[in-house]
Amino acid sequence: MTDEKxxxxxxxxxxxxxxxxxxxxxxxxxxxxxxxxxxxxxKVTRAVAHPLYHRxxxxxxxxxxxxxxxxxxxxxxxxxxxxxxxxxxxRWRLVEVVGRSTRVA
Numbered sequence: 617m618t619d620e621k622x623x624x625x626x627x628x629x630x631x632x633x634x635x636x637x638x639x640x641x642x643x644x645x646x647x648x649x650x651x652x653x654x655x656x657x658x659k660v661t662r663a664v665a666h667p668l669y670h671r672x673x674x675x676x677x678x679x680x681x682x683x684x685x686x687x688x689x690x691x692x693x694x695x696x697x698x699x700x701x702x703x704x705x706x707r708w709r710l711v712e713v714v715g716r717s718t719r720v721a
Contacts, residue, residue: 641698643679644714647688655706656683658696681708691717 645660661676680703681696688694693715696708 642695642711643708644693644695645679647690647692647694647717648678650683650686650688650690654683654686655703656681656688656694656710658694658708679708680705681710682706683710688713689717691719 643658643660645658647656648659649657658679658681659676660679661674663672663674665671666673679696681694682699682702688710692713694713695711697711698707699709701707702709
């Protein structure tokens, strides 16, 4: 049910189920810090070809992600998904640990 004039949901209408909202953004990266409680820092690197010189340039960006169970460790390769804002910097949550680090801490 939507309002015919504005297209907004009518008052009292149930929100759309999660499967109709579309796919969430996902990134794969390496955990650089896991010292905070329930928070990890993930470094995501992407490679882009230079438009003129055709050399590959690597850009990296840090994302703060929510790790509810504290599964991820430094050096692990993880997959994160976008979520609602969880704190000042956290906008992502841990989906799964793709690969474990061989480093023993």
